[in-house]
Amino acid sequence: MRSIFLNLTEQEMAWKNEVDETLKNELAPFIDDIENGKKEMWDIIKSLGKKGYCGVTFPKRFGGLGFPTKYELILSEAISGYSLSVDMARLSGSYPAFLIRMFGKTKQLRNYVEYLVKGEKIGAFCFTEPDAGSDLSRMKTIAEKDENADEYILTGEKRFIVNGSIADYLVIYARNGAFIIESAWDGFEVIEEYQMMGLHGLHLGHLKLNQIRIPFENALFFKELKKDSPERSSGKTSSIASLQNILVPERVALSVQALGVAKTALYIAIKYSQERVQFKRPISAFEGISFKIAKMATKFEAAKSLLNRMINTMESGTLAAMTKLFCCQVAFEICDDALQILGGIGYTDKYPIERCLRDVRLLRIGGGTDEIMMYVIQKGVYKGELEEEIISEKEKINSFW
Secondary structure (H helix, E strand, O other): OOOOOOOOOHHHHHHHHHHHHHHHHHOHHHHHHHHOOOOOHHHHHHHHHOOOOOOOOOOHHHOOOOOOHHHHHHHHHHHHHHOHHHHHHHHHHOHHHHHHHHOOOOOOOHHHHHHHHOOOOOEEEEOOEOOEOOOHHHOOOEEEEEOOOOEEEEEEEEEEEEOOOOOOEEEEEEOOEEEEEEOOOOOEEEEEEOOOOOOOOOOEEEEEEEEEEEEHHHEEEEOOOOOOOHHHOOOOOHHHHHOHHHHHHHHHHHHHHHHHHHHHHHHHHHHHHHHOEEOOEEHHHOHHHHHHHHHHHHHHHHHHHHHHHHHOOOOOHHHHHHHHHHHHHHHHHHHHHHHHHHHHHHHOOOOOHHHHHHHHHHHHOOOOOHHHHHHHHHHHHHOOHHHHHHHHHHHHHHHHO
């Protein structure tokens, strides 16, 4: 099936073809072993890192490829089509490097960036806590400044952290700052690695931060809070607010991953329906099946259109929420319908459909639940953001005619 991205240039298509060929040889043969715990996915990701696949948008001097963002999304779609868990681990693995760049700390923290971009070290991004999931204002992790030692002291707890239990470098969000830490430092503790319904092979950790001492230069930003400040224990802070800057690209990435999985399920369902014979005919000849395929294909194309519209702007938080909500719901529905078309064999591991269904379900929770996405969308609608876009589109139509 064609890429989920519209109007690819010759260079982008060449990149897609290169990625497809690489993954067919270096990832596809190991998917079952990753799923069954016989193969560590990071052995493969580190191999891909040598090709620049862990830092597609980073300059070559850091070990990246220096490509535009769309090339990263093309890669993400391709990997997710084979294994969502591998792509989630890969993207999360370089997240600290992205944040170092975003906060303009590349020069001071260059060593971290190079190791992460080359895939030689494993990264993780930590903000969710036991009491702070959708409501980040309940975050408790906090940093104190030790002027005598030129260090910050970080105390708190993080959970549901992708790569958390095996990461070398982690970016930790606290109530009053964000910091790059190393898991080898004193005070870092892995409480648990979760076993999950899907995403097998992914290392999802619950972490404890026991007064970790951090050099001043490892702070991406820091705001000192007075001892009697209410911001120390509850409510929104500037640190929490700064997370909004990364939500749009994160939600676009999750939407791409969702459609990468859905594309695999849709392809298998179409092919199976043409090959499976019952009552002397391929089951695609029955409207109960073919009409289901029609709905799946229509939903898929609609999700693609919304995603491509979002990629062209990469700005609107409301549109990003719409894109994530719709793409992730549609992906789950497509995988569920695909399993229904395959019937009993779809419920076994003879086809990847059951894995696609289990894996993609997480995307309606992680990165913002469906319910939070709807909350963000309705706020944008009532603020008039949709009206602005409608007026803009109307002006374009009028100018055309």
